[in-house]
Amino acid sequence: MLVFDATPLIYLATVERLGMVGLLGQNCVIPEPVYDEVVTVGVEAGHPDARRVEQAVEDGVFEVRDVDESELVRRLEGNPNLSDADASVIALAAENDGIAILDERYGRTTAETEGVETRGTVWIVLLLVRDGELSAEEAREIVDEMVEAGWYCSTDLYSRIVRKLEEMG
Numbered sequence: 001m002l003v004f005d006a007t008p009l010i011y012l013a014t015v016e017r018l019g020m021v022g023l024l025g026q027n028c029v030i031p032e033p034v035y036d037e038v039v040t041v042g043v044e045a046g047h048p049d050a051r052r053v054e055q056a057v058e059d060g061v062f063e064v065r066d067v068d069e070s071e072l073v074r075r076l077e078g079n080p081n082l083s084d085a086d087a088s089v090i091a092l093a094a095e096n097d098g099i100a101i102l103d104e105r106y107g108r109t110t111a112e113t114e115g116v117e118t119r120g121t122v123w124i125v126l127l128l129v130r131d132g133e134l135s136a137e138e139a140r141e142i143v144d145e146m147v148e149a150g151w152y153c154s155t156d157l158y159s160r161i162v163r164k165l166e167e168m169g
Helices: 006-014 018-024 032-044 048-058 071-077 084-095 105-113 121-130 136-148 155-168
Strands: 002-004 028-031 063-065 099-101 117-119
Touching: 002 006, 002 084, 006 018, 006 032, 006 048, 006 121, 006 136, 018 028, 018 048, 018 121, 028 032, 028 084, 032 048, 032 063, 032 084, 071 084, 084 099, 084 105, 099 105, 099 121, 105 117, 121 136, 121 155, 136 155
Parallel strands: 002 028, 002 099, 028 063, 099 117
Antiparallel strands: none
16 A cells, blocks of 8 residues: 655646556555645645646545544654644554655654655656656656656755666666
8 A cells, every 4th residue: 555645646746647656556545634735725725736636536546544543643643843644644554554655854754763664756656667657758757847846856866866767768
């Protein structure tokens, strides 16, 4: 199970590539607090990416799930550096032996401290290249479009992504 945080959803939706997540053949889940943050608040604010995420849920690409109240949820929600949405991603991934799809360093570090495997948005893109669903060139275009749309990527990380895509191409 892949449990998605807001940033990967927003940027894949912004570059109109959210549907490709369905090609992974895995159960892709959005915790209710993340859905509320991205879709409910986003639609009210008029963000086009919010409608795209809503449509992906309606199309069955993603399933929205409640997060059970647990000791882990309470502990994570007590962390002032972690949003409730981030806490829900980590908790849901922990409860279901899933992978938390998070881009923010603090959330990833917290998840790893809790024994939860993490990956980021680019991992999704690279996985699709590995599985033959995208070419390396298409993947590079997606990454470039996300960066142009405001997705943060250090120059070092960008260089590593490009090198990896060249190896895979």
